[in-house]
Amino acid sequence: MWLVDRDTSGEGPNRIPLPGPLRAALVRWYVGEGDHGDEQAGIRLVQNARIGHKWLACDCLGRQLAPPILTPAYLSEAETYYLRRLTGTKRAEHRGDSPFFRDQATARISEVRSRHAPAKPPEGFFEVLKPAPEKLAQRPEDDSTDDRTRNAATPKLARQLWRLLDVAGVNRVAPLSARVDWSLGTSLASVTRASTGIPVAPGIELSRAFWTHAAPLHAGHVHARLDMLTPHWPKGHAPQGFVLLYARAFKGTAIEVADGEPVTLVNRVQSPSTLGQRLGWQS
Template sequence: MWLIHRETDGKSRDRIPLPAPLHEALVRWYVGEGSFHDEQAGVTLVQNARIGHRWIACGCLGPDKAPPILTPAYLSEAETYYLRRLTSTKRPEHRPDCPFFRDQATNRITEVRSHNTPTDPPSGFFEVLRPAPEKLAQRPEDDSLDDRTRNASTPRLARLLWRLLDSAGCNTVAPLGMAYEWSIREEFAALGRAAGKIEIAPGVELARAFWTHARPLETNTVYGTLRALATNWPKTHAPQGFLALYAKSIKGNEIHVPDGDPVAIATRVQSPSIRGNHITGPYIVLIVAGEYPEARGYAPLRA
């Protein structure tokens, strides 16, 4: 297999051959039989191919013939990269015994929650997004921040919200007999104080990129803050900020706040409220804002 320039037939001399270990990992990931690290290598390759405006040529027909083409694609709804076969009457087909003869398997190899999964709030840095890989097929880190899991696993963003509430003490309620005057303003203030004790990245306190109102999104304050912080952000971590919002309702990718326009997220809001388990609001929603894929600037990416 080779990396080739986009909109070409894949026969030019400057095509870049893929190393055998990467080729093998890519095949295992494509057919749905790979390990977690195979998936990481495959996603990294596809991501870099998109950034570098490259296609991937398959060598199943031999080195001297025009190769079948695979194009790197990004599925925004699922926040994942995948390979798409380029088919047309003018394009060569893969051999029937080639693993790329059929469309990519949909099952993804990710962490699945089990009874043995720890139930403590997540430790480490308060982050969800990862920096775009700079090298082709770089070795994936052991501790992945990928929260796109299957089989009802709890997304990392939800677990980070749990951690923040736990650190702020917002998950404890005074006995009714104490006649405690509960204030949502004070609860959000407690979240802000807790954010000062947590780091997003080395040397970067969560409080520096944390908001509890939608107004900073409307005025682009969130994006301006992230751009200013990004110049000194640790290179091994992705610049990102968080908003904890009080929401009356959630519809698809929109969060409806009580005193402003709906907040639109790049992907569908993840919620435990599903068919057969409907949970009515109001809600506390945690949003992560960061760089949109393919350098489209900053935006609210997940919630």
């Protein structure tokens, strides 16, 4: 298999061969026989291919013919990564004995999914990263009304963020007449110290998976730490890391930081100001 440039036929000298062990891990996970290591390898491969604007080309037809293409995709409603087969009159099909071969599903026009039905990848798609059992950013099951907004439930992540800022004391600003020295570094240091007392899962403190710069994310340290913590994470809770960044600007899926390369996200960045809403608390 190869990594190939997106929007191409998958042919040519620029395609990058996948190492044999990585290809084997991907196949095992695809057919449902993989272990945790295979899962992690599949997640990394699909995420990196998507961020790097690459597609995956299957080698089941050999090196001379145009290869069947698998595209890394992200289903935001289900928070799920999967591989999507490109089909069409100009696209090659997988061989019948290929682990990536799937019969074409017949479209069922009469089946309509309501907004209450859970979103999931279509049949025949490869689900690499299953939805986490519980995430701090997910909407609470009970739609309790919050004092700050009308008829809107507050995610756990927002409540924990408010608590973190309060414990760190960075939500209190002295008047200009007090002539108090302030710096971004001092505020981030206060938040980092406060993270030792904020739980993100039973027995797991935020400080064990918390960063305030983009460099650890780019260098792979964030993923390495999560790999190390995963065996110790309590069941029913998703291993998660958190990066608090000072953003100079954002555009689409990219966040421009002050001290390094931009951070690329899976989904577009949303701000209340882009939705025509006022910033601040509502009374």
